[in-house]
Amino acid sequence: MMKSVALSSLAALTFGLMAAPAFASAHADAAAGETAWRSCRACHGITDPAGTVIQRGGRSGPNLFGLPGRGVASAEGFNYSSALEQYAATGAVWTEELFVEYMANPTAFLREKLDDTGVRSPMSFRMRSGAEDMWAYLESVSPDSE
Numbered sequence: 001m002m003k004s005v006a007l008s009s010l011a012a013l014t015f016g017l018m019a020a021p022a023f024a025s026a027h028a029d030a031a032a033g034e035t036a037w038r039s040c041r042a043c044h045g046i047t048d049p050a051g052t053v054i055q056r057g058g059r060s061g062p063n064l065f066g067l068p069g070r071g072v073a074s075a076e077g078f079n080y081s082s083a084l085e086q087y088a089a090t091g092a093v094w095t096e097e098l099f100v101e102y103m104a105n106p107t108a109f110l111r112e113k114l115d116d117t118g119v120r121s122p123m124s125f126r127m128r129s130g131a132e133d134m135w136a137y138l139e140s141v142s143p144d145s146e
Contacts, residue, residue, distance in 0.1 A: 028096075033137025036130050040064075043123070046141055054141050061123065067094050068139045083110045083119040096135045103127040103134070 037055055045057030046065045054065065062075035073080040073088035080088070087110060092098065102109045106121035127134065 028132040028136035030133065030136040030140040032130065033133035033135065033140075036127075036134055037137065039125065039127070040134070043125075046138075048143075064138055066142050067099075068096075068135070068142050069144070070094050072098075081122045083114060083116075083121065087113050096132065099135050099138075100131040103131040 040061075041055060041057035043058045043061035044055075044064050045053065045059065046055040047053050047063055048065050062078040062080070070093065071088060072092040072094060073084045090113075092113075103126070105126050106123040107119070110119050110121050111117055
């Protein structure tokens with residue numbers, strides 16, 4: 001009996017953990033993402049094509065307007081690192097899953113995707129939590145949300 005309960009608990013925990021990311025993204029909070037923006041604004045801004053500034057920010061990173069669904073390393077006028085351009089050449093498109101993975105550790109992300117342990121991302125910021133909220137915020141200011 002004890003073995004059965006232990007196995008059932010283990011199975012429930014395993015399946016619960018597997019479902020956690022889906023649950024988290026389904027309940028992402030765009031308002032929390034907007035609050036977290038202050039961690040990004042030193043390098044990034046959000047400005048629509050008409051020039052309306054949604055979030056004032058630095059210019060050392062690309063404009064994040066319309067990031068959801070956009071090709072990786074495809075913001076016009078921005079000079080991306082060769083590593084990010086190499087990854088972009090695979091046809092990668094920003095999805096929530098890809099964004100969350102990238103934000104957790106940009107250098108580790110590129111090393112894995114390019115199978116190159118020597119590559120580095122110019123973005124040193126890591127977002128260990130809240131990336132789903134940031135994605136929800138970016139979606140809320142994307143062209144498709146209007």
